[in-house]
Amino acid sequence: MSEPVVEADDLWKGFRSGDKRIEVLRGVDLRLGAGESVSIRGESGSGKTTFVHILAGLEALDRGDLRWRGESLKGRRRASLARDRARFLGMVFQSFYLIPEMNALDNVLMARRMLGTPDRTSRERAREMMERVGLGERMDHLPSQLSGGEKQRVGVARALVNEPAVILADEPTGNLDELTGNAILDLLLSVCREQDTALVLVTHNKEHARRTDRGFLLKLGRFEEPGENGQ
Ligand SMILES: Nc1ncnc2c1ncn2[C@@H]1O[C@H](COP(=O)(O)OP(=O)(O)OP(=O)(O)O)[C@@H](O)[C@H]1O
Ligand SMILES: [Mg+2]
Incomplete structure (x- = not known):
């Protein structure tokens, strides 16, 4: 494997x-290579x-170590972690989490602001991503004026606008019908491939799981790698 972008040791x-106390993760390991x-x-x-959430550095660990591009997150300050997060990873959520008062383009542009790049470059890049996800004609629509699939396209554009090393997608197709969900998965896989972005896909859909390089089953707090490609 190439140099890992994410290394999780014994989380x-x-x-x-x-x-009562519930132990949710009981020694999870993951090595995720570039792309x-x-x-x-x-x-x-x-x-x-x-x-x-732990991979995103949004939730603290009880034990273990997590490294982004070889650098441990232990003891990192919140502000510097937030800046690095914006550069390093993008997230796609089941419920989209778009800002309702902002149009689609501005939702994508928001993710760019964290990088502090000049407005003009950012705007061009956000427009480019909107075109890439097939929403070139929908940039000034509010989220309420978009279908579920279109909202998730905005979600994908927002996650990838900063050219992150990793995308974390937590049931990105969970709120979509089968056809729309398949189209979103196709989009996510192809944009990640184009940008050499690694992808962690949480899904209940076995067909979708089969399309990733490797698959894991989280059971009793640990990863199982059952059979070929996690099936
Ligand atoms: N902040 C919290 N406080 C207490 N318990 C929590 C908290 N966050 C998660 N849990 C518990 O941890 C367990 C795992 O939750 P998690 O949301 O990670 O599950 P999941 O695999 O994503 O489930 P789903 O498929 O329904 O999304 C659950 O029992 C949940 O109730
Ligand atoms: Mg969940």
Whole structure:
């Protein structure tokens, strides 16, 4: 494998609920190479979203180590981590999380602001991404004026506008019908390939999971690599 972009070693994470404690992740490892795609399946509540939040540096670890391009996130300050996150990774969510008051182009442009690049370059880049996801004619539409599939296209454009090393997509097709979901997956895989962006895809869809380079099943807090390509 090429130099890993993400390395997760022996990740442990639990939560208190009332006077009980649940251990959600119990020693999860992942090495993600540049441009590589992996899928993660697992029952509801198995810890997939928790894992994604940890990879994004949004949730602290109880134990273990997480490195972005070889650099540990341990002891990092929040502000510098937020800046690095904007450069290093993009996220795609099941419920899109677009800002309702902003048009599609400005939603994409928002992600760019964190980088502090000049407005003109950013605007061009955001427009380019909107064209790439097939929404060249929808740039000034508000999210409420877009279909679910179109909203997720904006989500994909926003995630990739900074040319990140990694995309974390947590059930990106979970709120879409089958055909629309398939189109979004095609788009995500092809844009990631074009930009040499690694992809972590959380999905309940076995067909989608099969299309990534490797697949894992999160079970009892650990990854299983069941059979060929996680199936
Ligand atoms: N902040 C929190 N406080 C307490 N418990 C939490 C917290 N976040 C997650 N959990 C618990 O951790 C477990 C894993 O949740 P998580 O959202 O990671 O599951 P998931 O695999 O993404 O499920 P789904 O497929 O339904 O999205 C669940 O039992 C959940 O209730
Ligand atoms: Mg989840």
